[in-house]
Amino acid sequence: MSDEIRPSADVVSGSDWDAFARYLAGESDPVESGAVERWLATHPEDAALAALVKARVDRAEVRSELAVDTEGALAAVHRRMTEVGAAPALTVSRGGRRSDSDQSRNTVAPVTRSWRTPLVALAAGLVAIVGIAQWRGQPSSVASREYATAVGQRDSVRLPDGSRVILAPGSRLTVAAGFNAANRVVTLEGAAFFEVEHDGVHPFLIHARGAEIRDIGTAFSVKTDRSGRVSVAVTHGIVALRDSAAGSAPAVELGAGDRGVLQAGAVTVARGTVTDADIAWTRGELAYRDAPLAEVQADLRRWYGLELQVTDSILAGRTLTAAFRGDSSAQVVRLIALALGADVTQRGDTLFLQPQGPGSTRIP
Numbered sequence: 001m002s003d004e005i006r007p008s009a010d011v012v013s014g015s016d017w018d019a020f021a022r023y024l025a026g027e028s029d030p031v032e033s034g035a036v037e038r039w040l041a042t043h044p045e046d047a048a049l050a051a052l053v054k055a056r057v058d059r060a061e062v063r064s065e066l067a068v069d070t071e072g073a074l075a076a077v078h079r080r081m082t083e084v085g086a087a088p089a090l091t092v093s094r095g096g097r098r099s100d101s102d103q104s105r106n107t108v109a110p111v112t113r114s115w116r117t118p119l120v121a122l123a124a125g126l127v128a129i130v131g132i133a134q135w136r137g138q139p140s141s142v143a144s145r146e147y148a149t150a151v152g153q154r155d156s157v158r159l160p161d162g163s164r165v166i167l168a169p170g171s172r173l174t175v176a177a178g179f180n181a182a183n184r185v186v187t188l189e190g191a192a193f194f195e196v197e198h199d200g201v202h203p204f205l206i207h208a209r210g211a212e213i214r215d216i217g218t219a220f221s222v223k224t225d226r227s228g229r230v231s232v233a234v235t236h237g238i239v240a241l242r243d244s245a246a247g248s249a250p251a252v253e254l255g256a257g258d259r260g261v262l263q264a265g266a267v268t269v270a271r272g273t274v275t276d277a278d279i280a281w282t283r284g285e286l287a288y289r290d291a292p293l294a295e296v297q298a299d300l301r302r303w304y305g306l307e308l309q310v311t312d313s314i315l316a317g318r319t320l321t322a323a324f325r326g327d328s329s330a331q332v333v334r335l336i337a338l339a340l341g342a343d344v345t346q347r348g349d350t351l352f353l354q355p356q357g358p359g360s361t362r363i364p
Helices: 018-024 030-041 044-063 070-084 100-105 113-136 276-283 293-304 329-340
Strands: 145-148 155-158 164-167 172-175 185-189 191-195 204-208 211-215 219-224 230-236 239-243 252-254 259-263 266-270 285-292 307-310 319-325 342-347 350-355
Touching (some): 211 219, 219 293, 230 239, 239 259, 252 259, 293 329, 329 342
Antiparallel strands (some): 219 230, 230 259, 239 252, 285 319
């Protein structure tokens, strides 16, 4: 078993120094962040420089409404690095299928001191843009922006207000124009985990497939599927969930440990049922406890690019309790079928779940 589910090939190679920039900007996922920190632990001079730049970035984003334009800095620094021909020897394993022989990729490879030149250049580029943000020092009109992940790929995003979002595979987050200056509104397709910065004046508002999720400052996950079902699992704080088409209908309040589901215009609540398994996907693990098959279908689509069709009404009404970490798509599907007492046939990327019987063909 590997440390993470890796459904598609996506490896940051030795010439892809963007991982350091994401780390300095606070946008690395846990795997990438850990790999960079292990490398920095063996290079104290570079670690001190990275810590200085990271602290400068964090201070700028707290004092100013303007988010640091890390991508702009990267573009400028990349041009400079190309001219001098320097690049760090960094290898960080990211989303994608991998075999046992790939386990060693989840490390930062030894590098030469030639990395110091691009690190200094990267630091200079980021600090320059941080300086601009501090100099402006007032709310700025932020244009609408979209973040999207491919199948099997997660991403960590820091919003202009300091809130953090872990975007699940096959998901899209749209940040509304004027975010943090006049509003804190985003639109989600797919799944995400939110850690929202407190702001009593500007509540954080999420639109997701007809659901309106309002939060002041807390942590929670949101999952949607093609059936129109929206599930909200609160780990800290309080969230208000309502049907956006319900007009002035009051929202349902969810506290820490509560799960709210909006489906067909109705909100149902299960109090105190949220566990660590509900956010296991942020660590690369798929975990279910009495999960409806619609949720499982959505995850298979996002993590593996597979469409699971359920052709039997009895099977469609069953729920799944299982956990998968580092399993291949074939293993996951086989275990799902076993847990549900079903067989699976496959045609291309489409899987058909059906009752067990003599006429069924199982995935080998």
